[in-house]
Structures are given as structure tokens and as C-alpha cells.
Amino acid sequence: MAESRHPRQIITRLVDGRICVYDLAAKASGVLSPATICPPSPGDDVIDHAIAADFQRVYYTTLNAVVCVTPDGAEVWRSGLEPESVQRYRHEPGCVLSFDGRVVWVYRPDAMAGRDRPDQWVALDAWSGAVIAQADLQTVGHGGVQLLHGTSGQVLLNVGEGQDGSVIYRASLTKAGIDLFCYPWDDRCLIDLSPDGRQFMTVDHNQADIAVHAYPEGGVAFTLSVDAFGHDPDEAYVEWCGGYLSPDTVIVTIAGETEDEQEWIHHYRVDARSGQVQAERDARGEHSYDIRPLGDGTWLTTHPSGHPVRWTDS
Numbered sequence: 001m002a003e004s005r006h007p008r009q010i011i012t013r014l015v016d017g018r019i020c021v022y023d024l025a026a027k028a029s030g031v032l033s034p035a036t037i038c039p040p041s042p043g044d045d046v047i048d049h050a051i052a053a054d055f056q057r058v059y060y061t062t063l064n065a066v067v068c069v070t071p072d073g074a075e076v077w078r079s080g081l082e083p084e085s086v087q088r089y090r091h092e093p094g095c096v097l098s099f100d101g102r103v104v105w106v107y108r109p110d111a112m113a114g115r116d117r118p119d120q121w122v123a124l125d126a127w128s129g130a131v132i133a134q135a136d137l138q139t140v141g142h143g144g145v146q147l148l149h150g151t152s153g154q155v156l157l158n159v160g161e162g163q164d165g166s167v168i169y170r171a172s173l174t175k176a177g178i179d180l181f182c183y184p185w186d187d188r189c190l191i192d193l194s195p196d197g198r199q200f201m202t203v204d205h206n207q208a209d210i211a212v213h214a215y216p217e218g219g220v221a222f223t224l225s226v227d228a229f230g231h232d233p234d235e236a237y238v239e240w241c242g243g244y245l246s247p248d249t250v251i252v253t254i255a256g257e258t259e260d261e262q263e264w265i266h267h268y269r270v271d272a273r274s275g276q277v278q279a280e281r282d283a284r285g286e287h288s289y290d291i292r293p294l295g296d297g298t299w300l301t302t303h304p305s306g307h308p309v310r311w312t313d314s
Contacts, residue, residue, distance in 0.1 A: 009025045019038040079124055168188060244272065
């Protein structure tokens with residue numbers, strides 16, 4: 001994964017093999033400079049990554065481990081994803097750190113890794129790497145996106161199963177273990193949670209529409225198909241990107257090709273309460289999927305160096 005998804009005020013990106021940490025609370029715009037740069041342990045190929053709020057510990061996944069290091073690269077602990085997989089591709093373990101810094105949530109695509117077991121969702125103690133709880137998932141996923149809910153302590157997980165679709169789970173940690181809920185869809189891709197935690201946004205797996213759902217139950221507030229944006233559904237599609245520019249506004253990306261196979265991209269604002277399509281906007285990124293709304297009226301794209309670029313409307 002190119003970038004950790006939450007918390008919104010601290011993000012990490014993998015640039016030139018090193019984990020770069022950016023403090024968004026500084027409100028800087030333009031190309032962002034990392035607040036700290038963390039080298040992984042020698043020989044590790046980093047897949048996903050997160051950092052503690054005090055910047056003192058960095059967490060990341062490889063194909064076969066979850067690792068905790070200090071900012072200078074000293075290894076604190078390593079939790080192996082056993083048995084070690086001999087499959088080199090098509091499975092990407094993911095991690096996210098809880099807002100209180102106590103739990104590392106890990107998605108294990110064990111089926112694709114050839115471990116002869118279902119996928120797992122595991123909660124690790126962030127201090128020691130010990131397993132707190134784990135749950136088997138009824139998926140055969142390639143990778144997953146995890147989003148933290150800001151007030152409830154719950155976590156959403158989107159498991160991508162390639163051509164077979166996408167499954168969304170919700171979990172919380174209890175004394176009895178992981179309290180797991182599976183949403184009743186196999187054709188919705190999780191995109192973002194609203195900053196106020198009241199909604200979440202999904203895109204149809206076949207890229208025909210976007211939907212905004214009430215959190216946590218998932219009831220659909222509204223759905224917008226491609227034609228709602230003034231485009232022919234046979235010639236355009238919804239990109240699996242975008243999200244909440246603010247609690248009241250989502251960004252939706254519509255893309256397609258001209259008759260001479262030239263790609264085109266349009267980004268739209270949508271009122272997250274009413275579903276009304278508002279103004280088209282220029283995201284200023286080089287690729288249709290390269291837009292990351294931050295929920296505070298700003299958004300990120302990517303500089304050719306790999307570092308994020310922060311934009312505002314002003």
C-alpha cells in the first residue's frame with residue numbers, strides 16, 4: 001500500500017524503501033516534508049505501515065511478519081505470519097494502529113498466501129506484539145484496507161477478492177475477543193469514513209455507482225450512478241478513490257476514454273447529506289486515483305518524488 005489511511009493528522013508513505021511520516025496538524029500546503037524518516041529492518045520489504053501518535057514507534061507488515069521499530073530503525077519486536085508463505089505475489093498483509101496506540105490491527109490474506117486456512121483478522125498488543133485476539137474471515141483476499149472509527153474504537157476492513165468482489169467487515173475488541181460483523185454485500189468497495197464518524201462511502205465493485213451509508217448499520221443514504229454526473233454509463237466509470245473532503249462533502253471521480261483511447265478524468269463534489277452533485281473540481285493530481293481528501297477541506301496528491309502534495313481551494 002502506498003499510504004496509511006488513518007489517523008488523519010499523521011500519515012505515512014513508503015518513499016525509496018523508507019517509511020516517511022508527515023504531520024498534517026502543521027497545516028502546511030504544497031509538497032510536504034517528512035517529520036521523520038524510518039528505515040525498516042535490513043532485508044524487509046515493507047507492504048503496509050503506521051506510526052504511533054508520539055512518533056516513537058513505527059509498525060509495518062512484510063509478506064511474512066508484522067514488525068515494530070523505533071524511528072532510527074532499531075527493531076522492538078517481530079510477530080511472524082506463520083507458516084511462512086512461499087507465495088511472493090497476490091497477497092498483501094495490512095496493518096493499522098488504533099487511535100489509543102494500544103492495538104495493531106492486522107489483516108492476514110492467509111488463503112492467497114497458501115497457508116491452507118481462511119483469511120484472518122488479528123489484534124496485536126502494540127507494546128509487545130503478542131496476539132490479543134483473532135478471527136477467521138470467510139474471504140480469499142489479495143489485500144485489505146482498514147479504517148478507524150474516531151469515537152467508537154471500531155475498525156472497518158475492506159477485503160478485496162479480485163474478480164470475485166469485495167467484502168466489508170466491522171470489528172471491535174471486547175473481553176471475549178473480536179466482535180465481528182460482516183456487511184451483507186459482496187459488491188461494494190469501502191472508500192472512506194466521514195470525519196464525524198456518521199457515514200461511510202463505498203463504490204460499486206463494477207464501478208457503476210457510489211453510495212453513502214449511515215454508520216454503523218450501513219443503511220444507504222443515497223446512491224449515484226455514472227449518469228447522475230452527466231456521463232454515459234457505457235463510456236465512463238466511477239474510480240475506486242475519493243472520499244470526504246469535509247463532513248458534508250465527498251469527492252467522486254468519474255473516468256473514461258475518448259474514441260482515440262485518451263483517458264479523461266473528472267472530479268465532482270457531492271453533498272454528503274442530500275446527494276446533490278455540485279461543482280466539478282480540479283484535483284491537480286497526475287492520475288485519476290491520486291486524490292486523498294483529508295476531511296478538513298484539504299486533499300493530497302503525489303509529487304514525482306513520492307512525497308505527498310497538500311492542496312486547498314484557496
